[in-house]
Amino acid sequence: MAKARSTMRLFNGHLKMDGPSVRKIFLMQLSNIYSIKTYLVANLPLMANSASFKDLELAILETIDGIRLQLLRMDLIYSIIHEKYHQRQCVGIRALTMEAYVASKAPGMSRLETDLYILYHLNIVESLEISCFTSLHSLALSMPEKDMALLIKQNLDMAKDNKELYELITKEYID
Numbered sequence: 001m002a003k004a005r006s007t008m009r010l011f012n013g014h015l016k017m018d019g020p021s022v023r024k025i026f027l028m029q030l031s032n033i034y035s036i037k038t039y040l041v042a043n044l045p046l047m048a049n050s051a052s053f054k055d056l057e058l059a060i061l062e063t064i065d066g067i068r069l070q071l072l073r074m075d076l077i078y079s080i081i082h083e084k085y086h087q088r089q090c091v092g093i094r095a096l097t098m099e100a101y102v103a104s105k106a107p108g109m110s111r112l113e114t115d116l117y118i119l120y121h122l123n124i125v126e127s128l129e130i131s132c133f134t135s136l137h138s139l140a141l142s143m144p145e146k147d148m149a150l151l152i153k154q155n156l157d158m159a160k161d162n163k164e165l166y167e168l169i170t171k172e173y174i175d
Contacts, residue, residue, distance in 0.1 A: 019143070026139040027083060033132040034074050035088040037067050040125070043097050047118050050104040052111035055172070056119065059165050063122075066158050073151040080145050093128070096121055112173060119170045126163035133159055 017025075041064055048060040078085055100121035104114045133156035140149040 029136050031088045034085050035090040036093045037071050039090050041067050046101050053115050056115050063162050070155045077148050116173050122166045129159040
């Protein structure tokens with residue numbers, strides 16, 4: 001039996017964001033994830049070079065190619081809604097990436113420990129991306145430009161696939 005979707009509201013009244021507010025939040029979130037992706041394209045090669053396991057290195061390089069495709073989709077979204085990307089600082093991702101890189105060069109870490117530490121951080125990044133794309137997809141569904149929801153869904157699916165790949169590689173290290 002299919003489960004019925006709840007229509008219960010969490011608050012009283014008829015509070016609902018208007019179209020311009022949804023668009024504003026959508027653009028802010030899109031700019032955040034775009035900033036994260038451009039930063040990762042520039043910095044993931046450092047992690048790939050630090051990997052000792054060839055499958056991990058190849059997975060990271062494949063992720064970079066996937067990110068470029070995701071960025072192209074987001075460029076298309078900006079075009080659809082007649083907007084331009086406004087650069088944002090992704091301080092959290094910068095710190096997370098820097099932490100992973102610095103730890104990978106720390107003395108006393110074996111190559112396998114370094115790989116596992118990199119994988120730990122990559123899983124965190126993918127989880128964050130999945131959350132961002134999930135929120136963006138929900139917002140896109142409520143906007144008049146319906147093509148955007150499909151583009152966001154494709155990026156979401158790619159982020160989920162990357163996370164699954166990193167989880168499978170992690171299991172090779174610990175199982």
